[in-house]
Amino acid sequence: MKLIAVLVGALVLGFGGFLTFLSITEYRPEPIEQAVVFGAAPRLIEDGVPLTIVSWNIGYGSLDASMDFFMDGGKTVRPATDANVKTNMKGIRDFIGHIGADLVLLQEVDIHSHRSYYMDEAAFLAETWNGMTAFAPNFQTAFVPIPLPKPIGQVKSGLFTMSLFTAKETLRMSLPSPFKWPVRLANLKRCLLTERLPVSNSDKELILVNLHLEAYSSAEGRNAQMQVLLDFLKAEYAKGNYCIAGGDFNQNFPGIDESVFPLKDTRHFTPGFLSQNMLPEGWRFVTDTEIPSSRLLNEPYSGDREATQLYVIDGFVLSPNVEVLSVQTADQEFRYSDHNPVILKAVLRGKK
Numbered sequence: 001m002k003l004i005a006v007l008v009g010a011l012v013l014g015f016g017g018f019l020t021f022l023s024i025t026e027y028r029p030e031p032i033e034q035a036v037v038f039g040a041a042p043r044l045i046e047d048g049v050p051l052t053i054v055s056w057n058i059g060y061g062s063l064d065a066s067m068d069f070f071m072d073g074g075k076t077v078r079p080a081t082d083a084n085v086k087t088n089m090k091g092i093r094d095f096i097g098h099i100g101a102d103l104v105l106l107q108e109v110d111i112h113s114h115r116s117y118y119m120d121e122a123a124f125l126a127e128t129w130n131g132m133t134a135f136a137p138n139f140q141t142a143f144v145p146i147p148l149p150k151p152i153g154q155v156k157s158g159l160f161t162m163s164l165f166t167a168k169e170t171l172r173m174s175l176p177s178p179f180k181w182p183v184r185l186a187n188l189k190r191c192l193l194t195e196r197l198p199v200s201n202s203d204k205e206l207i208l209v210n211l212h213l214e215a216y217s218s219a220e221g222r223n224a225q226m227q228v229l230l231d232f233l234k235a236e237y238a239k240g241n242y243c244i245a246g247g248d249f250n251q252n253f254p255g256i257d258e259s260v261f262p263l264k265d266t267r268h269f270t271p272g273f274l275s276q277n278m279l280p281e282g283w284r285f286v287t288d289t290e291i292p293s294s295r296l297l298n299e300p301y302s303g304d305r306e307a308t309q310l311y312v313i314d315g316f317v318l319s320p321n322v323e324v325l326s327v328q329t330a331d332q333e334f335r336y337s338d339h340n341p342v343i344l345k346a347v348l349r350g351k352k
């Protein structure tokens with residue numbers, strides 16, 4: 001009995017010490033902070049000149065077609081070796097270079113994480129980018145203790161924007177978190193990565209927002225974050241600015257055919273639903289409603305779409321003064337990530 005008491009006491013003390021450690025090291029960002037910016041881009045955006053914008057959740061370079069993920073009903077967190085991460089990141093970088101994008105909005109970009117073998121993915125992507133880059137952390141913790149026996153471990157990850165244009169201001173804006181202590185200690189601290197891009201021969205600006213909204217929480221969590229996003233965008237549009245927000249909304253976009261993308265598995269991740277009614281008149285949600293932008297990671301991707309839970313949860317919100325020329329999801333069969341990239345071609349047309 002004494003031995004059992006000693007063991008139980010040691011476990012309690014150990015767990016208490018672990019929570020204390022996480023509390024002391026918890027990432028506590030300010031409501032608004034300067035983002036980390038590298039490089040320079042001397043060009044200015046021009047009204048009437050088409051822009052190519054890519055949004056892509058790259059799954060921290062690890063969640064390729066061969067992977068599953070424990071939060072989605074799978075078992076793993078990362079590939080068996082770093083070879084997958086290197087291959088995936090090279091494929092992602094090559095794709096971005098091939099598209100010839102002006103603006104790239106990436107989510108789940110690791111810079112020092114156990115789950116991606118501590119590869120600085122932002123630095124790797126920036127090596128071949130002839131412009132400026134900006135990083136805003138949204139997942140920064142000394143240790144995530146799940147799943148056992150191979151936990152996520154240390155994470156430093158976030159939003160990463162690549163731009164060929166001059167930015168007047170680049171900020172990290174915190175979003176409300178649905179998680180309380182102690183769950184929040186090793187959880188994401190969601191944010192918006194905003195860039196204020198001057199428009200040539202104008203006093204107006206393009207407000208560019210990179211985002212990754214809540215995934216594994218109640219609808220209230222996502223709705224609260226959406227409200228912050230929309231309030232910010234509407235305030236900027238009221239000033240006469242152009243607004244483009246893109247990323248992983250973790251919510252199905254309006255206009256998708258539910259017979260093509262039915263919700264077959266709601267045991268783990270279940271996306272919310274975006275509605276056009278959320279937006280003021282003239283605003284729109286924009287994505288490719290024909291090609292899936294994401295898959296459930298309950299098992300490796302077999303290529304059989306009938307047997308795979310698919311979603312359309314990645315895309316853009318545009319203000320009325322931004323005209324859509326085209327939008328297309330690049331169907332990569334989830335080769336490098338559990339998300340496919342969404343490519344928007346748009347043009348600034350002046351306030352309508």
